[in-house]
Amino acid sequence: MLKLSCTPIYGVTYKEMIHMTKDPQTIKILKTALGQVESVIRMTEDQRYCLDISTQISASIALLKKAQQQIISNHLNHCVLEALEKGDSKEKINEINQLLKKLL
Numbered sequence: 001m002l003k004l005s006c007t008p009i010y011g012v013t014y015k016e017m018i019h020m021t022k023d024p025q026t027i028k029i030l031k032t033a034l035g036q037v038e039s040v041i042r043m044t045e046d047q048r049y050c051l052d053i054s055t056q057i058s059a060s061i062a063l064l065k066k067a068q069q070q071i072i073s074n075h076l077n078h079c080v081l082e083a084l085e086k087g088d089s090k091e092k093i094n095e096i097n098q099l100l101k102k103l104l
């Protein structure tokens with residue numbers, strides 16, 4: 001389950017902050033990735049050629065990475081920026097540092 005760590009500040013309500021995570025373009029990408037993963041399952045059940053399955057898995061991973069990039073970008077452009085403007089950015093910077101350790 002997605003854990004929201006955004007805190008509402010500068011008049012941005014919690015509901016609006018959640019809305020920022022509901023970017024329709026990102027949701028579309030995630031649903032496409034879900035369809036691809038379901039296809040991977042069917043291909044595997046049907047004993048399709050291994051490299052064809054691998055190609056489908058790669059496509060799924062690429063979509064998930066794209067969705068992740070968009071979610072992180074939205075976080076930087078909204079949550080982190082607002083924390084910087086408030087002068088309360090230490091926690092957000094620590095979160096980004098932890099994220100970079102996981103990703104790189």
Ligand SMILES: [Cu+2]
Binds near residue numbers: 005006074076080
């Ligand atoms: Cu955020």
